[in-house]
Amino acid sequence: MSTAIVWFRRDLRLADNAALAAALERADRLVLVYVHAPDEDGDWPPGAASRWWLHRSLAALSADIARRGSRLAIRRGPSLDALRALVRETGARLVCYNRVYEPARLAADLALGKALAADGIEVLAFAGHLLAEPWAVANRAGASYRVYTPFAQALRADLVAPEPLAAPRALPPAPQVPSLALDALELNPRIRWDEGLEAAWTPGEAAAEEKLASLALKLPAYAAARDLPAEAATTRLSPHLHFGEITPGRIWLELRRLREGAAPALRAGIELLQRELLWREFAHHVLYHHPKTPDAPLDPRFAKFEWRASETLLSAWQRGRTGIPIVDAGMRELWRTGFMHNRVRMIVGSFLTKHLRIDWRAGARWFWDTLVDADLANNTLNWQWVAGCGADAAPYFRIFNPVLQSRKFDPEGAYLRRWLPELSRLESRHIHAPWEAPQAALAAVGVRLGETYPLPIVELARARAEALAAFRALRAPRRGR
Ligand SMILES: Cc1cc2nc3c(=O)[nH]c(=O)nc-3n(C[C@H](O)[C@H](O)[C@H](O)COP(=O)(O)OP(=O)(O)OC[C@H]3O[C@@H](n4cnc5c(N)ncnc54)[C@H](O)[C@@H]3O)c2cc1C
Structure with a gap:
């Protein structure tokens, strides 16, 4: 019997999850784990509002996994120690994860991959958080972009948005491994300042899916009203995208599908939303190529x-x-x-x-x-x-x-x-x-x-x-x- 570990990070979803799909294909038993390791985010560990979201998103993921017959284990970092412990406990030979592109995470993942490989563990990393890998978009001279429009044109020209992977209907039972309770991570605020957040948001994959399903209704007004703060005209997909509850690839394909025979207002909305999604790509491209920019001006x-x-x-x-x-x-x-x-x-x-x-x-x-x-x-x-x-x-x-x-x-x-x-x-x-x-x-x-x-x-x-x-x-x- 072969066992694989699926290491969840900024991909708190079951649909269109390449790491999960690959592990399901290659192993009979899956250990699904979230390792809490804010130190590995360098100088930018999640802030208070992000921790609030993370708590709820993990609860939603955990429930979705349980409904499919498995279990999400929760551990504390360092990630390498936690994964090594799971390898020892379960005999897993494979670790699958989806990439996060922030400088501190990229460096940590590289070191972790090398260490696990030296232990004889196969480590597979997958794309999905972006429409294109930040290193894959380059100008004719092979350099990265510093201006949005040519970047967006180049990305669009080469964009392959593969058909999204469906969420598995069932998951193989997980080996019984110790897990922390979600509350032990202390992500929730001690002093309750979060009533407003509670009223405004439903974190988790299901809520992201609902927003995706409502795009056809929302987008005809987007072009005209998206700049008006009193209107609820924008998608509010940003936290779902950040935590990987939905992939930009899914949204892109949905927009392509909606475009077929769309009336002018919907078409205009689709085009503008695509532009915004490409700004997100551009931001990741710039951060990847200029990793000091969170703390130092590019100019x-x-x-x-x-x-x-x-x-x-x-x-x-x-x-x-x-x-x-x-x-x-x-x-x-x-x-x-x-x-x-x-x-x-x-x-x-x-x-x-x-x-x-x-x-x-x-x-x-x-x-x-x-x-x-x-x-x-x-x-x-x-x-x-x-x-x-x-x-x-x-x-x-x-x-x-x-x-x-x-x-x-x-x-x-x-x-x-x-x-x-x-x-x-x-x-x-x-x-x-x-x-x-x-x-x-x-x-x-x-x-x-x-x-x-x-x-x-x-x-x-x-x-x-x-x-x-x-x-x-x-x-x-x-x-x-
Ligand atoms: C000073 C400042 C700070 C910002 N900080 C963040 C941040 O920390 N996280 C964040 O996700 N966005 C940030 N934005 C960008 C933008 O304001 C939000 O992405 C947007 O308001 C989210 O709402 P929405 O999902 O309804 O957007 P929509 O208009 O529905 O856009 C859809 C998606 O496109 C992306 N997007 C839209 N506008 C931008 C943009 N200007 N740059 C990059 N991606 C964009 C987002 O992923 C967004 O969810 C910031 C903008 C400014 C001016």
Whole structure:
């Protein structure tokens, strides 16, 4: 009887799981294991919101596995020790896993693969977390891309999205091995701050499948409404993709299927969603080729930029108390639900790095701890994009005006009212910039700036001018060149 270990990591699913399918094909007995080893994520172990998600996603996976007649074992790292112990306990000769592409994980996996191979264990790694391996997309000179559009064109041209593998209907019984209880991992918060997350999300593969099945209904409105934070127009697939509860390949094939004979609005939605999925690919490509970018700007000129160190300003931003309604609404949505609409992420990121001139890394860290979809590749690329120091980044002079953005993308203030109850009775024309409203209009609805809602922590026009000057100096050609 042959035994294989399937090592679950960022692939908490049974469908379209190449490692699981390969192990099923080659062995009669399977040991299914999740090894908790946050240290192996280097400087970026999962934050609080990610741990909350992980707990529930593991519970869902465990239940799905049990329904199919097997069992998910839970162990603590180091991963190599845990896998070696399982090899000893079960006589397994094969370990199968799906790749994770973050720098620390890639390095750890390489060392682990070598060590197990030296023990005489066969180790097989599979793709699935991305549409294409990050090293497989290259320009004519064989180099990686730093600009999105040619990257996306090249990836599309070579893209093979294989038919997804069905989830196994049954699993062979697992050898009885000791397992920790999920609670022993202490992923849940000790102090309950997570009611908002609980109300907003259902982690796990089944919920991801439901979202996939609803794309045909959702996507006709996507192109027109995806930038409007008050609407639930985007897919909210990001945490499911991060934890590998669904593969991008499945989504891509579903989009191709929906495209056949689609009406123009659906077709436009499909195209835009494909573009977003390719941004995710681009982010992973850039992180793979520039593994230091979570901590260092890709554009070296920014290494010397003097960011402002102000705990007071940073804390006002984190708590949603800047006095700029669209920024505060976004930060409170994030705190309450573990999510923020993409348009608002760009606005709060621009405000932090340009108007407040606070280091993008402080913003990235806060997002890391609070987002349920916190993802090293996506978070890094987007923060560097917003700050203007990354791949294909926004130029330094693109400083979002948060008031104009708010008026444009939330004209009636519906999003602002949802997250800022203290302003909810203000008229739409005043709600985007209450400091400009006549005193009588504020008083009529009980708003007292500086008391019931903060005054702006910076004067927007002046902060913008100062940021432009600081960034322009950085961009000036160096003397003598
Ligand atoms: C400052 C900042 C930080 C961000 N941090 C993260 C992060 O940690 N994790 C994360 O998944 N996304 C991040 N994003 C990207 C984006 O905001 C989210 O992916 C998106 O809001 C998720 O919502 P959705 O699934 O409904 O998106 P949809 O619009 O439905 O898009 C579908 C999928 O495409 C991918 N995608 C969409 N936009 C982007 C993008 N700009 N870059 C990369 N992939 C994208 C995501 O996987 C998303 O689930 C960040 C954006 C900004 C501006």
